[in-house]
Amino acid sequence: xxxxxxxxxxxxxxxxxxxxxxxxxxxxxxxxxxxxxxxxxxxxxxxxxxxxxxxxxxxxxxxxxxxxxxxxxxxxxxxxxxxxxxxxxxxxxxxxxxxxxxxxxxxxxxxxxxxxxxxxxxxxxxxxxxxxxxxxxxxxxxxxxxxxxxxxxxxxxxxxxxxxxxxxxxxxxxxxxxxxxxxxxxxxxxxxxxxxxxxxxxxxxxxxxxxxxxxxxxxxxxxxxxxxxxxxxxxxxxxxxxxxxxxxxxxxxxxxxxxxxxxxxxxxxxxxxxxxxxxxxxxxxxxxxxxxxxxxxxxxxxxxxxxxxxxxxxxxxxxxxxxxxxxxxxxxxxxxxxxxxxxxxxxxxxxxxxxxxxxxxxxxxxxxxxxxxxxxxxxxxxxxxxxxxxxxxxxxxxxxxxxxxxxxxxxxxxxxxxxxxxxxxxxxxxxxxxxxxxxxxxxxxxxxxxxxxxxxxxxxxxxxxxxxxxxxxxxxxxxxxxxxxxxxxxxxxxxxxxxxxxxxxxxxxxxxxxxxxxxxxxxxxxxxxxxxxxxxxxxxxxxxxxxxxxxxxxxxxxxxxxxxxxxxxxxxxx
Amino acid sequence: xxxxxxxxxxxxxxxxxxxxxxxxxxxxxxxxxxxxxxxxxxxxxxxxxxxxxxxxxxxxxxxxxxxxxxxxxxxxxxxxxxxxxxxxxxxxxxxxxxxxxxxxxxxxxxxxxxxxxxxxxxxxxxxxxxxxxxxxxxxxxxxxxxxxxxxxxxxxxxxxxxxxx
Ligand SMILES: Cc1ncc(C[n+]2csc(CCOP(=O)(O)OP(=O)(O)O)c2C)c(N)n1
Ligand SMILES: [Mg+2]
Numbered sequence: 001x002x003x004x005x006x007x008x009x010x011x012x013x014x015x016x017x018x019x020x021x022x023x024x025x026x027x028x029x030x031x032x033x034x035x036x037x038x039x040x041x042x043x044x045x046x047x048x049x050x051x052x053x054x055x056x057x058x059x060x061x062x063x064x065x066x067x068x069x070x071x072x073x074x075x076x077x078x079x080x081x082x083x084x085x086x087x088x089x090x091x092x093x094x095x096x097x098x099x100x101x102x103x104x105x106x107x108x109x110x111x112x113x114x115x116x117x118x119x120x121x122x123x124x125x126x127x128x129x130x131x132x133x134x135x136x137x138x139x140x141x142x143x144x145x146x147x148x149x150x151x152x153x154x155x156x157x158x159x160x161x162x163x164x165x166x167x168x169x170x171x172x173x174x175x176x177x178x179x180x181x182x183x184x185x186x187x188x189x190x191x192x193x194x195x196x197x198x199x200x201x202x203x204x205x206x207x208x209x210x211x212x213x214x215x216x217x218x219x220x221x222x223x224x225x226x227x228x229x230x231x232x233x234x235x236x237x238x239x240x241x242x243x244x245x246x247x248x249x250x251x252x253x254x255x256x257x258x259x260x261x262x263x264x265x266x267x268x269x270x271x272x273x274x275x276x277x278x279x280x281x282x283x284x285x286x287x288x289x290x291x292x293x294x295x296x297x298x299x300x301x302x303x304x305x306x307x308x309x310x311x312x313x314x315x316x317x318x319x320x321x322x323x324x325x326x327x328x329x330x331x332x333x334x335x336x337x338x339x340x341x342x343x344x345x346x347x348x349x350x351x352x353x354x355x356x357x358x359x360x361x362x363x364x365x366x367x368x369x370x371x372x373x374x375x376x377x378x379x380x381x382x383x384x385x386x387x388x389x390x391x392x393x394x395x396x397x398x399x400x401x402x403x404x405x406x407x408x409x410x411x412x413x414x415x416x417x418x419x420x421x422x423x424x425x426x427x428x429x430x431x432x433x434x435x436x437x438x439x440x441x442x443x444x445x446x447x448x449x450x451x452x453x454x455x456x457x458x459x460x461x462x463x464x465x466x467x468x469x470x471x472x473x474x475x476x477x478x479x480x481x482x483x484x485x486x487x488x489x490x491x492x493x494x495x496x497x498x499x500x501x502x503x504x505x506x507x508x509x510x511x512x513x514x515x516x517x518x519x520x521x522x523x524x525x526x527x528x529x530x531x532x533x534x535x536x537x538x539x540x541x542x543x544x545x546x547x548x549x550x551x552x553x554x555x556x557x558x559x560x561x562x563x564x565x566x567x568x569x570x571x572x573x574x
Numbered sequence: 575x576x577x578x579x580x581x582x583x584x585x586x587x588x589x590x591x592x593x594x595x596x597x598x599x600x601x602x603x604x605x606x607x608x609x610x611x612x613x614x615x616x617x618x619x620x621x622x623x624x625x626x627x628x629x630x631x632x633x634x635x636x637x638x639x640x641x642x643x644x645x646x647x648x649x650x651x652x653x654x655x656x657x658x659x660x661x662x663x664x665x666x667x668x669x670x671x672x673x674x675x676x677x678x679x680x681x682x683x684x685x686x687x688x689x690x691x692x693x694x695x696x697x698x699x700x701x702x703x704x705x706x707x708x709x710x711x712x713x714x715x716x717x718x719x720x721x722x723x724x725x726x727x728x729x730x731x732x733x734x735x736x737x738x739x
Pocket of ligand 1: 396397398399400401423424425426448449450451452453475477479480481482483
């Protein structure tokens with residue numbers, strides 16, 4: 001009896017089905033046509049056809065961020081693969097689980113500069129968690145299983161698989177075997193925190209007079225937000241989130257003191273600067289948080305919990321490093337606190353909270369709606385009210401991103417989706433599409449700018465094809481606002497190439513793609529028209545809001561200063 | 575400070591390039607690098623001589639460890655160890671005087687002449703980096719060096735300690 005034989009292309013699709021993949025995002029081309037043919041002949045795995053491979057990666061990325069599952073991309077060799085690079089780098093910087101299947105020229109041609117040959121493994125090497133070459137048919141299923149395992153475990157990240165065409169074609173067939181339970185001697189990501197370190201941490205938490213919890217994207221990835229909230233309440237500590245960590249605890253929780261860093265709240269940055277103990281959870285002391293590392297939180301003892309040892313003591317030295325999965329370590333910390341009957345010292349906490357209240361009273365996240373023009377912050381507030389704070393908000397990159405982060409308090413993890421690490425303009429729309437695909441019944445907003453939206457505008461066509469009724473809210477300031485803000489503040493107001501002088505009519509553009517376009521020009525029509533936009537079901541709505549082009553994002557850290565040295569508004573220092 | 579790192583990793587396509595790429599991407603220094611399969615052909619062992627302060631070294635070790643292919647990494651310079659490097663060196667040996675002198679120096683350093691041409695000697699010498707440097711310098715005072723190739727260092731811990739799966 002002979003067992004059934006499959007082509008490599010069939011194995012790819014069977015492996016994806018075995019891994020319970022429902023949707024993949026891609027674009028066809030010569031080297032992957034066999035996979036497309038195999039996809040055509042089955043119904044387990046749906047293929048979503050984008051209009052540019054970069055968008056496929058961001059779509060897979062948005063899908064992964066919202067669901068926690070691995071996002072899968074399929075691209076042809078050469079230009080298809082290189083178009084994925086920005087999306088792979090975006091996922092890498094934010095630790096997003098993604099598997100990119102890239103075609104490759106036949107093994108017999110590799111190295112010959114064959115048509116559409118690029119060394120995609122080499123190109124992507126610095127921006128992947130790992131990558132695989134396939135060199136024989138029967139190894140394909142297990143390579144895919146391994147790629148998934150690596151992508152989603154430990155500190156997640158993108159994995160690239162290169163599939164040469166001759167392995168996919170009918171000429172080479174083999175038996176299909178897949179081991180879903182992957183074991184690797186060189187990679188074992190499940191780790192508990194070291195018991196001694198947990199004890200040390202709890203001792204420091206006991207002794208802390210001015211404690212701050214600083215949590216990042218790791219909390220979201222680890223699905224640890226409930227444990228985090230429990231810990232924060234037990235400690236009665238103020239908590240700040242990084243841009244990536246927003247939603248890790250509810251944005252309206254009484255202990256939440258806002259985002260920290262470059263455009264963080266004064267109270268968050270002040271609390272950090274004055275803390276005697278900082279409990280850092282799944283955050284990495286990024287330069288957009290710390291400002292000048294030499295002046296960073298001089299009095300603080302730092303407890304740093306992260307699954308990735310390289311993040312610990314990389315930029316800021318940790319006094320108590322704890323390597324481990326956050327969900328494990330948080331539980332260990334809670335258990336140890338219970339075992340030692342922890343209660344915060346009432347007097348010390350009260351005086352710390354009183355101090356924080358004084359910083360809160362400065363009301364650093366605020367703006368004045370004056371004059372004719374709509375302030376961008378006002379749009380985000382309206383958006384928040386209309387969606388009752390329950391929407392998925394997917395952002396592009398620029399001022400609008402910071403306004404969204406500041407003025408839309410996220411109740412839950414995975415609600416806030418943005419490219420924090422790489423800052424990729426063009427991320428917002430495709431990411432929102434990936435989220436909408438996963439949660440068709442939820443409000444999914446793409447907050448964008450007149451610059452960013454044009455970096456993947458072609459995806460409006462994909463939205464029509466798959467009926468992805470995202471609400472695009474473009475804070476149209478007729479400029480590359482964030483660039484212009486820096487030019488105003490640092491480059492003597494010389495607006496070199498930061499104007500968008502030939503903007504399209506976005507309403508007509510949306511209509512040309514078969515969608516609904518709405519322009520909002522006056523403050524008095526903002527709430528009504530925006531509500532109307534959110535009430536349109538089953539259509540994509542592009543809301544082009546003309547906002548004040550002179551508005552800057554405040555507060556803002558002063559360059560080279562300490563974490564809490566900030567401009568509160570134009571010309572006013574904290 | 576000079577450090578010698580020993581790395582045990584999967585002997586798979588691309589694993590060496592990931593190590594080399596990591597060093598250049600993060601601006602870590604490589605003074606020398608050697609690689610070969612181990613007695614178990616599924617594994618490779620790499621020895622890297624590098625330099626950096628404690629903070630840099632900590633990052634290097636962590637970053638290398640983070641690579642999926644890497645099974646173990648150790649800093650041999652942390653404790654007592656043996657390190658060896660091989661040099662093959664071709665020098666001018668035209669007349670009796672210089673031949674005798676080259677032979678004498680080679681003997682003193684416990685090297686061996688492994689090939690002789692009409693006008694050249696090729697010498698092999700093993701030792702640690704310092705010994706090799708001293709040898710090259712002494713030779714260059716006596717005759718002209720035509721070509722030299724060094725293997726880069728390999729190292730192993732002294733005593734019971736071993737780097738294995
Ligand atoms: C792909 C890419 N190119 C360049 C930049 C640099 N950059 C950051 S913000 C920004 C302006 C964004 O303009 P817009 O989307 O209109 O947003 P605004 O700041 O006006 O709200 C630019 C050019 C970037 N982040 N990404
Ligand atoms: Mg703009």
